[in-house]
Amino acid sequence: MRLAEALQIVGEVAEDRNLSVPLLCGSTPVHLETFVKAHLALRFPGVGIDVGTGLYGDLEGNLQRAGEDGGDGGIAVIEWSDLDQRLGFRASAGWRLETLDDIVAQVEEKCRRVETRLIELAKKMPLAVAAPSLGLPPMMYLPPWQTSQCESRLNVILAEFLQRIGEHGGIKLVSSARLATTSPSNSRHDVKMDLTAGFPYTLTHANALAEAGVQCLYPSPPKRGVITDLDQTLWRGVLGDAGVDGVSWSLDGGSQAHALYQQVLSSLADSGVLVAIASKNDPELVEAALQRSDILLHPSQAFPIEASWGVKSEAVGRILEAWNIGPDSVVFVDDSPMELAEVSEKYPGIECLRFPSADPSAIVALLWQLRARFGKNEVLEEDRLRLNSIRAAGAPELENATEASADFLARLQAKVTIEPSGTDQRAFELVNKTNQFNLNGVRYTEAEWKSLGRRPGAFLATVSYEDRFGPLGRIAVLGGYREGDVCCVDIWVMSCRAFSRQIEYQSMRQLFEKTGASEIRFRFKPTDRNGPLQKFFALFLDSGWSGQGELRLRSEDFQRLCPSLFHEVCDKWTMPWKS
Amino acid sequence: MDNAMEKLNRCFALVFPKLNPSEYATANAQRISAWDSIAHLTLLTLIGEEFGRDVDFEEFEGATSYQALAQALQPQEAFTGSQIKA
Numbered sequence: 001m002r003l004a005e006a007l008q009i010v011g012e013v014a015e016d017r018n019l020s021v022p023l024l025c026g027s028t029p030v031h032l033e034t035f036v037k038a039h040l041a042l043r044f045p046g047v048g049i050d051v052g053t054g055l056y057g058d059l060e061g062n063l064q065r066a067g068e069d070g071g072d073g074g075i076a077v078i079e080w081s082d083l084d085q086r087l088g089f090r091a092s093a094g095w096r097l098e099t100l101d102d103i104v105a106q107v108e109e110k111c112r113r114v115e116t117r118l119i120e121l122a123k124k125m126p127l128a129v130a131a132p133s134l135g136l137p138p139m140m141y142l143p144p145w146q147t148s149q150c151e152s153r154l155n156v157i158l159a160e161f162l163q164r165i166g167e168h169g170g171i172k173l174v175s176s177a178r179l180a181t182t183s184p185s186n187s188r189h190d191v192k193m194d195l196t197a198g199f200p201y202t203l204t205h206a207n208a209l210a211e212a213g214v215q216c217l218y219p220s221p222p223k224r225g226v227i228t229d230l231d232q233t234l235w236r237g238v239l240g241d242a243g244v245d246g247v248s249w250s251l252d253g254g255s256q257a258h259a260l261y262q263q264v265l266s267s268l269a270d271s272g273v274l275v276a277i278a279s280k281n282d283p284e285l286v287e288a289a290l291q292r293s294d295i296l297l298h299p300s301q302a303f304p305i306e307a308s309w310g311v312k313s314e315a316v317g318r319i320l321e322a323w324n325i326g327p328d329s330v331v332f333v334d335d336s337p338m339e340l341a342e343v344s345e346k347y348p349g350i351e352c353l354r355f356p357s358a359d360p361s362a363i364v365a366l367l368w369q370l371r372a373r374f375g376k377n378e379v380l381e382e383d384r385l386r387l388n389s390i391r392a393a394g395a396p397e398l399e400n401a402t403e404a405s406a407d408f409l410a411r412l413q414a415k416v417t418i419e420p421s422g423t424d425q426r427a428f429e430l431v432n433k434t435n436q437f438n439l440n441g442v443r444y445t446e447a448e449w450k451s452l453g454r455r456p457g458a459f460l461a462t463v464s465y466e467d468r469f470g471p472l473g474r475i476a477v478l479g480g481y482r483e484g485d486v487c488c489v490d491i492w493v494m495s496c497r498a499f500s501r502q503i504e505y506q507s508m509r510q511l512f513e514k515t516g517a518s519e520i521r522f523r524f525k526p527t528d529r530n531g532p533l534q535k536f537f538a539l540f541l542d543s544g545w546s547g548q549g550e551l552r553l554r555s556e557d558f559q560r561l562c563p564s565l566f567h568e569v570c571d572k573w574t575m576p577w578k579s
Numbered sequence: 580m581d582n583a584m585e586k587l588n589r590c591f592a593l594v595f596p597k598l599n600p601s602e603y604a605t606a607n608a609q610r611i612s613a614w615d616s617i618a619h620l621t622l623l624t625l626i627g628e629e630f631g632r633d634v635d636f637e638e639f640e641g642a643t644s645y646q647a648l649a650q651a652l653q654p655q656e657a658f659t660g661s662q663i664k665a
Contacts (some may be wrong), residue, residue: 004625004628011593030617031624034621491596
């Protein structure tokens with residue numbers, strides 16, 4: 001992004017301040033501030049953005065003041081000169097031999113102090129921290145191609161500091177390795193600007209640093225599933241021609257890049273990403289090839305496996321149906337531009353990526369692209385359970401549950417556990433990615449999410465489910481607040497994996513029981529995607545309901561219309577005002 | 580309007596979005612409250628980017644009006660006399 005483009009974007013940002021992000025650095029922020037604001041504007045279109053800045057040369061003080069002023073999330077950009085001014089280009093305190101030990105000691109002490117400030121601040125807002133991206137000045141007596149003891153000690157102190165702060169849940173570290181791919185180290189420092197104005201970065205580096213900081217603080221919501229082709233994609237060769245033993249993914253076979261692809265898919269599956277196969281092939285041959293002992297994507301990690309001679313988009317359609325997720329949550333990988341175009345035409349929302357089978361460097365670039373699309377902060381128990389529950393849902397017995405009889409539901413041996421939730425990661429993740437059963441489609445930043453629990457009379461609960469087909473884990477979140485004798489619900493989401501099990505009825509029953517409310521007010525907003533929830537509400541509301549605004553449901557109406565429920569309820573939920 | 584003038588006007592539009600284009604020709608740091616040191620730095624950097632040249636901050640230090648900037652850019656850029664005098 002050029003500065004002109006950034007200024008253009010910033011000029012179009014709404015003036016009301018909905019998102020406040022302090023930029024925490026010790027240099028003059030000028031263009032870095034502009035680029036940060038522009039990248040935030042691209043990440044959150046239509047949202048008013050305020051990027052606060054602090055005082056020149058006072059990183060520590062800026063961190064402290066940001067804690068006092070508040071914000072939705074902060075981006076801290078640290079340079080060596082923030083850890084000791086003598087490591088910058090604007091100081092003239094000398095680089096004599098006897099001062100080097102003192103510089104190391106000062107950096108160590110300053111790292112401790114900055115660490116304390118960062119951890120205090122991270123309790124109030126999520127932080128992205130960028131480690132020094134500019135090199136050390138020419139202060140060592142050794143020739144530049146030799147690393148000095150002083151430099152090694154400084155690097156160790158920095159690495160240990162970053163490790164310590166990185167262990168703190170609220171702090172994310174900007175990847176220096178990733179930054180190096182977008183901003184080479186020899187084109188980062190603008191010495192003239194540094195000396196003239198105290199702004200040390202070239203425009204290209206300021207842009208790269210801003211983009212990295214924003215992406216690190218507010219990563220795009222991860223995609224949920226990847227559908228892969230087989231021939232010339234998962235493996236090298238055409239199965240129908242080469243046979244089961246003729247396709248390869250190995251160094252010996254000259255097809256190691258396909259092995260790397262399989263390893264990434266396997267790792268994605270382990271982290272809860274849905275992986276499926278769509279291939280124009282003989283199903284029996286595919287089954288045999290996937291049973292090879294050297295396969296790196298184990299067949300149990302992929303579901304469904306669609307192998308047929310039919311149209312590719314139809315196979316993709318069946319996979320989407322089995323997963324019960326929208327096309328815009330899915331990436332489709334195929335080596336054939338024709339297949340990609342055909343799928344893209346049918347499902348414009350799917351991100352179609354070509355597998356560049358003849359170019360190992362491009363394949364590695366594709367693997368990084370996949371990591372970027374599916375990156376997440378942590379892998380939860382629910383991630384591990386997801387594929388199993390989808391497989392189970394595909395079992396003929398459960399597949400009929402949509403129109404299930406009471407007898408069938410009674411035989412599920414279902415157990416629902418409702419428990420109070422902190423503002424934990426799983427609940428946060430569920431609320432921000434669920435579309436179909438979502439009360440109002442509102443997405444939260446981490447800071448907003450943390451502040452929900454501080455509302456007077458607030459409650460937040462997660463709902464877990466298991467039956468004889470296995471556990472689904474935490475699949476729903478309910479949240480709101482009590483206002484006098486009225487219970488208001490403004491958060492209610494449920495994973496689509498949990499449909500057809502009457503969990504929504506049980507959740508509502510528990511809500512009435514626990515709040516003791518005679519009426520619940522739902523802060524409902526129809527969206528393009530929350531049809532299932534609209535359908536559910538329609539069952540309870542008279543024909544006068546317009547489908548808009550606050551919905552009020554009286555306990556007596558709910559009791560009258562609620563079907564018989566067969567769940568065993570494990571009750572761990574106590575409302576905060578009753579505890 | 581020549582290309583250089585268009586570029587300079589574009590820089591002014593981005594750095595001073597609230598300024599009416601008809602006021603560019605008479606714009607100077609004394610008259611425009613938004614024209615502070617940060618805005619001046621941004622303007623010079625943007626001019627460097629737009630004109631594809633390395634702007635010497637010392638050379639442009641006193642160029643705190645539209646006219647002065649146009650004059651300072653003149654040796655290398657094709658401004659016409661009437662446009663500079665506006």
